[in-house]
Amino acid sequence: MSDLHLSRRQLLRISGISIAGTIALAACGKQADVEESSNIASAGTVPPTTALPSAEVNDIVLLRTAASLEYNAIDTYELALSAGLLTGDYAGLADAVKRFRDDHQEHADAVNTLIVALGGKPFTCANTRINEVYIQPAVELITAEGNPDAAMDTVALAHALENIAAQTYQGVVGMLSTPALRADAMRIGQDEARHAVVLAQVLNPGYASVGPTVNEATGRPNIASVPSAFGGLGSVSLTIGTPSAEGQKTNLILETPSLNSLAYDYVSC
């Protein structure tokens, strides 16, 4: 029990402060001839909130997200071809890049066929958030003036995206509701893994580079065709861009789509 005792003078002072505070808050409230704004809180009113759309993660949403990633890959390969990013030693990759682009279009069509069969709306464009968070920053680094490794970095970006796509299909296996859909997902996922191997061998060729190895200078894992015994679901590291004075490039970390990057029913192209 507190033994706080207030004198009459102190009580009157506190009352005065309380009244002044209430007047000040009321002044922030509704006023005549002033348009009311729901963005400004005022005494005695609660601003209305905008409810988020109902978002259920179901088979259709998972497949729409997979389709969106296919379009991310298609757009990236299209950019590599149209912007002439594959130069020098990498110019000979154009045929492979066209094949990969066409494979991804086939995958997107196949996934959208499944989506429609399940009663969903097909998704025929790239995942906006994946584009904004991963691909655009990577493209800016690749195309920055003075980057001596633009072609190699383009291949590295493609390799990272193929790994993310493979992981996405593998990851949704645990969430899809039927065995048939899981098998359909992995029919495509294994194609992405094969793409990744071809690109890994371009970046780090030879038998000795197939399994996991570590760069002794940086301590980081080298690009490997078969980096682990089991397909992983972790983040994918992408090291690209103009080297710093110390020879260090920028390291980006890519991850498979999460709740804030799924192609929900209410998301449209």
Next chain:
Amino acid sequence: MTLESQRRPQAAPPTRPTAGDKALLAFAQSAELAVHDLYATALEKGGYGEDEAAMVALFGEHHLAYAQSIGGLLGADAPNTRNDDLYRQFASSLTGGASSNRILQTLENTLASTHTDVLGQLEGVDGASLVASIITVEARHAAAFGTLPSLSLTSALDNAALSLAPAGATTATTDTTETTVSQ
């Protein structure tokens, strides 16, 4: 909140392998043991450079790891014996070096097709997730054989191999030997 927890259960699939799953996973484990032994045979035949042999050994170890993981999921129901039909079908074709690699690539493609079919019949999520994580790497193995020593896009990317998976979740009948898996 994780993505998985957000997902609304629509008649949630079982987690652990069902009785039908166990028969399919037992078949898959026996196939993995056969391919592991075929890799060992390929290495015995030789014809590899040092780095190439290391890659072949690595892939062989992966197949043993798959057999062990499937065995861990099956517990006492694991056969822990190789599919002898599969072993005999390919063993005599392993004549060394590049010739062996073509056979091993065929085996990898066959396993990728087989496991994809198995995945399409598995009810339990644990088994499905494990098999999916195996499929993706067996596809990588096959692609590596198509990429080295020189790149052939069609060899690396295309898989025309037929599945060996038993149709339906019935008990797989395999001629087995006593090769065991350490667990």
